[in-house]
Amino acid sequence: MPSPSPKPASKKSSDYCIATLGSHSALQILKGARDEGMRNLVICKKGSEHPYKSYDVADEIITISDWADWNEALEAELIKRNAIIIPHGSFIAYMGHERVQKMKAMYYGTKEILQWESDRRMERQWLEKANILLPRVFEQPEDIDRAAIVKFHGASGGFGYFIAKNAEQFHEVKNRKYPEQNDFVIQEYIVGVPLYAHYFQSQITGELEIMSFDKRYESNADSIGRIKAEDQLAANIHTSYTIVGNIPVVVRESLLPEFFAMGERVVQVSKELDMGPTSSASGGLRGASKGLFGPFCLECIVTRKLQIFVFEISARIVAGTNPFIEGSPYTALKYKEPMSTGRRIAREIKHAIEQGKLSEVLG
Numbered sequence: 001m002p003s004p005s006p007k008p009a010s011k012k013s014s015d016y017c018i019a020t021l022g023s024h025s026a027l028q029i030l031k032g033a034r035d036e037g038m039r040n041l042v043i044c045k046k047g048s049e050h051p052y053k054s055y056d057v058a059d060e061i062i063t064i065s066d067w068a069d070w071n072e073a074l075e076a077e078l079i080k081r082n083a084i085i086i087p088h089g090s091f092i093a094y095m096g097h098e099r100v101q102k103m104k105a106m107y108y109g110t111k112e113i114l115q116w117e118s119d120r121r122m123e124r125q126w127l128e129k130a131n132i133l134l135p136r137v138f139e140q141p142e143d144i145d146r147a148a149i150v151k152f153h154g155a156s157g158g159f160g161y162f163i164a165k166n167a168e169q170f171h172e173v174k175n176r177k178y179p180e181q182n183d184f185v186i187q188e189y190i191v192g193v194p195l196y197a198h199y200f201q202s203q204i205t206g207e208l209e210i211m212s213f214d215k216r217y218e219s220n221a222d223s224i225g226r227i228k229a230e231d232q233l234a235a236n237i238h239t240s241y242t243i244v245g246n247i248p249v250v251v252r253e254s255l256l257p258e259f260f261a262m263g264e265r266v267v268q269v270s271k272e273l274d275m276g277p278t279s280s281a282s283g284g285l286r287g288a289s290k291g292l293f294g295p296f297c298l299e300c301i302v303t304r305k306l307q308i309f310v311f312e313i314s315a316r317i318v319a320g321t322n323p324f325i326e327g328s329p330y331t332a333l334k335y336k337e338p339m340s341t342g343r344r345i346a347r348e349i350k351h352a353i354e355q356g357k358l359s360e361v362l363g
């Protein structure tokens with residue numbers, strides 16, 4: 001039986017339900033929905049329900065044995081509950097882009113953006129047009145003229161990334177360790193500190209907000225410095241970037257104007273590049289697509305000269321916002337109540353529903 005199509009018609013937020021998958025940033029998404037007086041539900045893979053029960057953040061827990069069991073029947077259940085799915089990093093990782101595109105249940109955000117951020121060339125075109133500083137890309141190893149990071153596609157946790165400062169070094173490591181792998185990108189290695197900027201672009205107010213910043217705690221990149229360089233070599237230790245947790249950061253205040261300007265340019269260009277369907281508020285004008293909205297993150301490296309390079313964009317809530325369930329120093333300035341990114345999403349959806357603009361925030 002084909003799934004029924006959702007009908008975002010009611011103007012009562014209690015007629016809807018915020019839904020997400022049990023991992024990544026689900027705790028704050030669920031709590032955020034509660035705080036805004038909305039129903040919520042979480043879909044958990046069997047065995048991962050405990051935190052959602054223990055912290056008592058979910059009105060309903062639906063358990064499935066495997067992500068592969070996500071099917072039309074489950075979607076029909078979501079549609080029956082008028083559920084709005086909030087995508088996060090684990091959701092995209094488990095579902096895959098194709099399945100997400102085909103989903104019929106209500107989905108918060110612009111689905112078309114998935115293609116722009118997952119295709120490195122398209123992502124680069126977007127960020128270059130937005131005048132964002134990007135690490136140089138070396139098309140071939142012979143072009144390497146400074147320290148470069150070699151990233152293999154699908155390298156889980158950045159395992160197997162390596163650094164080379166010329167073609168000779170590149171071929172030496174590649175032939176010795178990865179002779180079979182030919183799907184890689186060679187990027188200029190930016191020496192500086194990694195910094196993840198968390199934004200929220202509102203479709204309702206039109207305002208871009210900076211919610212918070214984090215840095216990641218990665219294994220074993222964040223522990224290698226505890227061993228002398230010569231011992232690292234002797235023990236044949238390789239750098240990997242497996243994410244283990246996130247650490248809050250407050251940035252030097254004079255960097256904030258640039259961070260705001262970068263976010264605004266990225267949003268503006270997403271509309272110019274016609275990402276997503278035309279916004280109904282635009283009267284059907286060209287260049288008035290919905291573009292990028294809701295939470296997104298610019299993944300940056302800041303150099304000693306305070307240049308801000310972006311090595312990736314994430315067009316949804318990132319788990320680096322998790323330390324801020326009670327709000328961040330930035331949201332404390334803007335809001336009277338503790339405002340997490342999860343809660344900000346629920347508030348946006350609530351306002352959209354009440355103003356009859358729900359379709360504006362759905363993809």
Ligand code: AMP
Pocket residue numbers: 023024089090093243244245246318319320
């Ligand atoms: P998980 O559900 O924890 O297995 O994560 C699935 C994917 O989401 C990972 O491969 C990461 O890319 C991303 N992810 C999960 N947790 C975090 C985190 N705390 N910070 C950054 N990325 C994360």
Ligand code: AMP
Pocket residue numbers: 135149157158187188189190191194216218241301311312
């Ligand atoms: P990624 O798999 O793209 O998320 O990258 C994993 C880690 O590699 C990040 O946490 C960054 O610290 C680091 N990294 C990625 N690209 C660069 C770059 N171009 N320059 C310096 N460090 C980078």
